[in-house]
């Protein structure tokens with residue numbers, strides 16, 4: 001892949017890793033630890049990633065062990081690549097286990113350096129909240145999970161904190177909001193029942209602000225939409241891929257893993273590249289041109 005343009009923040013957007021503390025298979029069919037490792041290996045050669053984001057359902061069981069497994073793998077990857085790391089809880093996460101290992105989710109700062117946190121106790125009823133500055137962008141994580149529920153909601157307290165954050169110190173290149181339940185329609189009846197309940201309230205806070213992009217997950221499939229004129233990008237799941245063409249009132253998913261590489265330019269322009277992990281048994285290579293052949297095609301057919 002081409003390197004990011006100068007001044008652009010390149011984000012590796014992962015979602016729905018659904019790791020288990022005991023290595024149990026997700027839905028009885030997918031080794032999510034192996035799926036995560038294959039995604040990370042796939043993106044190892046993508047240049048210039050400055051921020052890694054996990055937009056919720058980090059864990060399947062909420063156990064500290066599952067978060068430690070994520071931290072080891074994604075944190076290790078981010079450190080090696082000199083990238084910041086930010087995570088937010090989803091409906092499968094448990095705030096207690098999440099906080100125990102990932103604190104407020106802002107784990108690594110710019111350059112992959114650990115973020116220092118004061119140990120502060122929050123009961124699980126209090127949404128996880130975090131913000132940090134990475135490459136001149138304000139990164140805000142908004143916890144849309146509702147304890148005991150699958151649907152999402154931005155609480156009044158979180159809306160107020162977001163409003164305050166956006167009205168606060170000027171971020172030179174705007175804000176990136178990370179949340180689990182995207183403020184977009186859902187592809188199936190099941191996901192519709194589990195969708196974000198108050199997207200209008202979020203839209204009211206985002207409208208006219210310096211938010212450049214909203215990154216979400218939850219639907220286990222890539223979608224692009226907008227909220228109050230701001231792009232909303234839903235990352236494909238690491239755990240599986242929702243069958244969006246199936247019957248609306250049924251639910252199925254394929255074994256498949258993906259991610260987004262999101263470039264956020266200095267002027268706020270956003271460019272997203274969806275990735276999936278090919279499986280050698282099911283995804284044969286269509287073609288490959290070596291660099292010399294590519295150069296000759298460019299010489300013959302490119303603009304001179």
Ligand SMILES: [Fe+2]
Nearest residue numbers: 016057218220
């Ligand atoms: Fe999920």
